[in-house]
Amino acid sequence: MDNLKNYRDEIDEIDKQITELFERRMDISKEISRCKKEQEIGILNAKREEEVIQKNLSYLKNKDYRFVLEGFFRNLMNLSKLIQNEENHR
Numbered sequence: 588m589d590n591l592k593n594y595r596d597e598i599d600e601i602d603k604q605i606t607e608l609f610e611r612r613m614d615i616s617k618e619i620s621r622c623k624k625e626q627e628i629g630i631l632n633a634k635r636e637e638e639v640i641q642k643n644l645s646y647l648k649n650k651d652y653r654f655v656l657e658g659f660f661r662n663l664m665n666l667s668k669l670i671q672n673e674e675n676h677r
């Protein structure tokens with residue numbers, strides 16, 4: 588049995604699901620940026636970002652991944668703010 592091939596197939600399937608969820612998250616982030624524009628609120632909400640990180644760290648089963656999960660969410664939220672900025676400057 589080719590383990591490498593099987594593992595990569597599994598990663599490909601997971602990546603597909605991540606991409607679908609990523610797209611949904613970014614679509615919602617765009618909607619949030621429209622609300623913020625209407626209400627004249629700035630894009631960054633540092634308190635909310637800390638809550639997002641803490642909440643998701645609490646869901647983690649393998650605590651060895653704490654550091655990388657935090658990095659993942661910080662990067663994800665930076666991309667989300669990029670999309671919000673683009674949306675508000677169209």
Ligand SMILES: C=C(O[C@@H]1C=C(C(=O)O)C=C[C@H]1O)C(=O)O
Nearest residue numbers: 616619630631632635636664667
């Ligand atoms: C999406 C928002 O805007 C920004 C992006 C966040 C995110 O991607 O989770 C969180 C807080 C904000 O800095 C929000 O305010 O909820």
